[in-house]
Each structure stands twice: as C-alpha cells, then as structure tokens.
Amino acid sequence: MGGGVELATLAQPAAKPTSGNMRRFKLPPQIIRLVLLAAAIVGSYLIARTFLTPPSFGAYGWYRGNALGEIANSRDPLFAGKQACDECHSDLLHQLASNAHKTLSCEGCHGVCSEHAANPDILPVKATGSHCIRCHEADISRPKWLKQIVVKDHYGVNCKECHLPHQPTKEPGTTAK
Numbered sequence: 001m002g003g004g005v006e007l008a009t010l011a012q013p014a015a016k017p018t019s020g021n022m023r024r025f026k027l028p029p030q031i032i033r034l035v036l037l038a039a040a041i042v043g044s045y046l047i048a049r050t051f052l053t054p055p056s057f058g059a060y061g062w063y064r065g066n067a068l069g070e071i072a073n074s075r076d077p078l079f080a081g082k083q084a085c086d087e088c089h090s091d092l093l094h095q096l097a098s099n100a101h102k103t104l105s106c107e108g109c110h111g112v113c114s115e116h117a118a119n120p121d122i123l124p125v126k127a128t129g130s131h132c133i134r135c136h137e138a139d140i141s142r143p144k145w146l147k148q149i150v151v152k153d154h155y156g157v158n159c160k161e162c163h164l165p166h167q168p169t170k171e172p173g174t175t176a177k
Ligand code: HEC
Pocket: 080, 081, 082, 084, 085, 086, 087, 088, 089, 106, 107, 110, 113, 114, 116, 117, 118, 120, 123, 124, 125, 126
C-alpha cells in the first residue's frame, strides 16, 4: 500500500544530486548502523565491566587486592623463625650469631620446626653432614664469597668431627656446647 508515494520520496534526493552533495555530507545509513553497533558493543562492555570487576581490583596492581589476604589466611606459616627458638635455645642462638654461620636460620639446617617449637616433645629431624654439602660443595654457580670445598679432596665426610655446626670455624671440644 502507498508504494508509489514511497518510491517517489526515495527517488527525491537522486533527482537533484548537485546541490545536496555540495551543501552537507551525509553518512551512508549502513555506516551509521555499524557505528551504533560498535557503540552498543563498547557500551555493554563498559557496563559489564563496572558490575563484574571486583571492588579491590587494582588496589595494588593488576590483580584483585583482596586476593593477598585470602591467600595469606588460607595457609599456615610453615617456618617458626629464629625468634621462636630463643625461648628455649637462647645459648645456641648466641653461639650461631658469634661465628661464620650467623646469617643462617636455624630451620635452614634443621628443617621446619614450628611443630617442635609449639611442642618440644615432637623433635625435629636429625641434622646430618649432608646438610653441609648442600651449601658448601664446590659449584661454579655459587657466589665467590661462599667458602666451598671439593668434598673428596677435603679432610673427610664427617664434617662434625672437625667443625661445630653452630660455630663452623671451631673444632669440637674447643667450646662448651
Ligand atoms: C618450648 C621450648 C623449645 C622451643 C621453643 C624450641 N625447642 Fe628445640 N628443643 C627443646 C627441647 C626440650 C629439646 C630436647 C632437649 C635438647 O636436645 O635440648 C629440643 C631439641 C631440639 C633439637 C635437637 C633434636 C635432637 O634430635 O636431639 C633441635 C635441632 C631443636 N630443638 C631445634 C629447635 C629450633 C630450630 C627451634 C626454633 C624454631 C626450637 N628448637 C624451639 C625445646 C624447645
């Protein structure tokens, strides 16, 4: 219905092309639709982002700030730390601090001791000479300042015969334990 009228209106612009083209530039309708579609996509993305981004995102960096607390609270600390040993082994803490091993932590050699620190009846795993080699066996990748030995050329494999673990430059028997 009314087909004739519509055809007439559609045909109108084409009828006088010269003046219309010169005066104002008209975007073709398919471009307008593409621009609207793009705006709708970007808009819906921005709206979704405001609702879906967790509030703490970006507080410290490109991640959810609250995640730090969640991770920290979901795990119990493994190591007790040197201070925890002070209560019962303060003499050993002083011995260690007085010699070459002062920078080491107790648990670096004795393994995790938090259970032991809470309940001394649970003893830590026995420390053996293999603990020494772990750090002192000569290796090109180790820093120069760390004293290194080639174990088979050194004096023996039972390190504790000649080095007090807590005061490694001292021989056993030279200091009271
Ligand atoms: C509440 C007191 C207490 C605390 C805290 C404590 N210990 Fe002990 N520890 C003991 C007792 C008691 C023994 C058994 C007697 C001994 O050998 O001196 C012991 C023994 C040890 C032994 C020898 C185990 C063996 O096989 O003979 C090691 C190693 C040790 N403790 C390391 C630690 C470290 C490392 C810490 C700190 C993280 C620590 N302890 C904290 C009380 C404690």
